[in-house]
Amino acid sequence: MAYRPENPLIVQSNHELLLEVDNPRYEAARNELARFAELVKSPEHVHTYRITPLSLWNGASAGLTAQDVLETLEEFSKFDVPFGVQQSIQDTMRRYGLVKLVAPSGVRAGRAGVRGRRGAGRGSGREVDYLILESADRSILEEIAHHPRLRPYLVERLDATRLAVDARWRGHVKQVLVHIGYPVEDLAGYVEGAPLPIRLRATTRAGRPFGLRDYQQEAVRAFWMEGSERGGNGVIVLPCGAGKTIVGLGVMEKASTQTLILSTNVTAVRQWKAELLDKTTLEEDQIGEYTGEAKEIRPVTIATYQILTHRGPEDTDYPHFALFNSRDWGLVIYDEVHLLPADVFRITSEIQARRRLGLTATLVREDGREADVFSLIGPKRYDVPWRDLEKSQWIATAECFEIRVPLDESLRLSYAVAEDREKFRIASENPAKLPLVKALVEHHRDQQVLVIGQYLSQLEEVARLLEAPIITGRTPNAERESLYGDFKAGRLKTLVVSKVANFAVDLPDASVAIQISGTFGSRQEEAQRLGRILRPKAGDNVARFYSVITQDTSEQRFAAKRQLFLTEQGYRYAIYTGDRAMSLLAAGQELSADGEAVSLSFSAAGSRSGRGRARA
Structure with missing residues (x-):
């Protein structure tokens, strides 16, 4: 067996890949592995990846062959790739496209309507x-x-x-x-949908030059595939701030058909509308909002997932599903497709004759339904590493910090006897976090700061402490938009927000995010929250993401799991104790992303994998 000690990778017969972080070839290997393997654990010295059928099929859909995968493994591996793994990769990737779905000669793809009940007919x-x-x-x-x-x-x-x-x-x-x-x-093809001429403007209505960036053009081409039946469905994966909405506009121009856009909330709906009006030839009377506040159905209609899945007390089915049959849509766009509600999968399974575009920053789904995204929306068509866009300055350089504070003395007994779920909440709402949050906001007082959390009572307390406005799910949309507008205009420097701001909120000048609590180990939420501050910035183009957690508690273990996705993208968290962070801030010094940066993991058994090199 050949032994190549200079290489960073060990391929194991159980399809796990062990990657040495401190190897000079680590970054090159990580970039290649991300194309066909999933990151499972990321302690400070060795990262663990797993090769799965779905990860290989997504690679195959993007043009990778089994030979490409095997050559990558051989290039970076210390030892020969086990023969069983070679055979499995070849067999799994061979299965992609082995079965084809086609339309009978001369026949259209078939009915695309949605019935009221599954099984009808x-x-x-x-x-x-x-x-x-x-x-x-x-x-x-x-x-x-x-x-x-x-x-x-x-x-x-x-x-x-x-x-x-x-x-x-x-x-x-x-x-x-x-x-x-x-x-x-x-390969069964699509109904074309009712025609709707759409063109992108060379100059926006606001008077700024406009054009798709090179990677956005590549994403559009990868999805569209010259209009053939081989394209027209699938997911584009780009980091927040990289212009996923612009990619959607580019696809709409290619299709030039009536389009249904599904997004996460009313704020996102109105941001889509603003972008369409600013950057395309569409007029206002061609764009409709279908939400809890308006029910306009027009050639381009933008709806929320919430309204689609809303049912009244006497409804046996979803009354707003009729939206899918209300127009001859030629394209359906799913914004933040990783959040697609389970009930919308059912509808999507029944509109396969429409072109379908999914947009997301991460394919990770907390419900494990990645295979349904693959089969019903389509495979991953385009992906670009976050760090590549950062190096090209299309998104801000991100510095990530985890600051660990001790559990407040008054809570130690309550925490010790609590059930697991309550333990997490006690740790998340630890009042010992508050002085640190105030010090961080004061340190960044000349920047645009978002304080993000999960629990309403905690957020209200923080808002009072900072004398800052707060946005939660209870905040009326008009008030939300007013506050977002003040923040974007710089009239408001600090904004406290709940998870309603996780998704599709355009706050381009936000450069600091302070996370005080989150949704257990949600990897997708970590990615979305960092994404709130990744839009390019004037000056040093640096964004800072602070995660304040309670040390030696379940929150610390879940934080490690949350950070897994960002580790896969090449980010590392610098670890600080609360005392050390407070002393630096008191002296007017920045927390450094160098020297103390470590990678973290949360093992499958729930144990902490390493404590890193944090200073005491």
């Missing part, structure tokens, strides 16, 4: 449109034809290499196939 005996599942491998088609989960969607066996499936269940067929290990390549 199945087995009714009436004539239905059909699509064809085909594979050159007869044994695979035989296996699929006899699988009990697929049988309800079959119409008939056409021949040895083709099955007819009910076109109404196109999405359900794809879900089944990805779960049994045969990710289908959907």
Whole structure:
């Protein structure tokens, strides 16, 4: 067996990859591994990745071959890649596209409407449109034809290499196939939708020059694929602040069709509308808002996930699902697709004849439904590492700090006897955090500072301490927009916000975020909160992200898990004790991202992996 000690990687037979952080080739290896493997743990010296079928299929959808993957592993590995791993990678990646879904010759993709209830029409005996599942491998088609989960969607066996499936269940067929290990390549095409000429402006309505950046153009091309049936569905992954909305506008220009845009909240809906009016040729009467406050259905309609999944006390189904049939949409855009509600997956499975674009900063879903995003929205079409955009100054340079404060003496007994969930809340709301938060805000008094938290009572206390306004889920939209406007204009320097500001809030001048509590170990939330401050800045173009946590508690363990995604992107957290941070701030000194930076992990067993090199 060959041994190459200069390399940073060990490939294990269980499909885990161990990557040495202190190796000169670490960064190059990490960038390559991110294309086809998932980061699992990131203690300070060795990071653990795992190769999974879904990670390999996303790589395959982006053009990687099994040979590309194996060459990368051989290039960086200390030892030979185990033969079983080689075989598994080849077999798994070979499965992508082994089964294809096509339309009968000369036939459109099929009905794209949404029924009121799942199962309506199945087995009714009436004539239905059909699509064809085909594979050159007869044994695979035989296996699929006899699988009990697929049988309800079959119409008939056409021949040895083709099955007819009910076109109404196109999405359900794809879900089944990805779960049994045969990710289908959907080539059945799309309905074009009602035409709507859309052009991007060379100069915005506000009078600024405008054009897509090079990576935004690449993202549009990767999704659109010249309008062929091989494109038109999938997910674009870009960091917050990198212009995912602009990519959406670029795709809309390509499609030039009536478009339904789904987003997270009313603020995000209005930001989409503002961008459309500023940067495209669309007029105001062509853009509708479909939210709890307005029900406008126009050629471009922007709706919230909340209104789609809203049901009254007497509703047996979702009354607003009718929006999907209200126009001849040719394109559906899912903003923040990692937050797509489970109920919207059901609708999405039934509109597979529409082009579908997902936009997100992270494919991580806390409910584990990444496979449904893959099969129903589409595979990852484009991804660019955050640090690459940072180096090109398209997003701000981020410095991340974790500051650990002791649990307040008055809470030690309550914490000791509490249940696990209550332990986390006690640690999160630790009043010992408050002096540090005040010192950080005072230190950055000339900058735009967001203080972000989870618990309303804690946020209200912080707002009183800082004499700063607060935005929560209870804040009326008009008041939210007024406060956001004051913050963006610089009239307001500090804003206290709940998790309503995690998503799709455009605050370009925010340069400091202080996180005082979060949602357990949510990796996606950590990414979104850092993203609030990543838009390019004047001057040094540096953003600072502080996470204030209670040491030696469950909050510290969950914080390590939260930081996992950002570690994958190449960020490290500098660790400080509360006393050390306070002494530096009192002396007017900056906390340094150098020298004390460590990577963190939260192991599967829940134990802390290393305490790093934090100063006492």
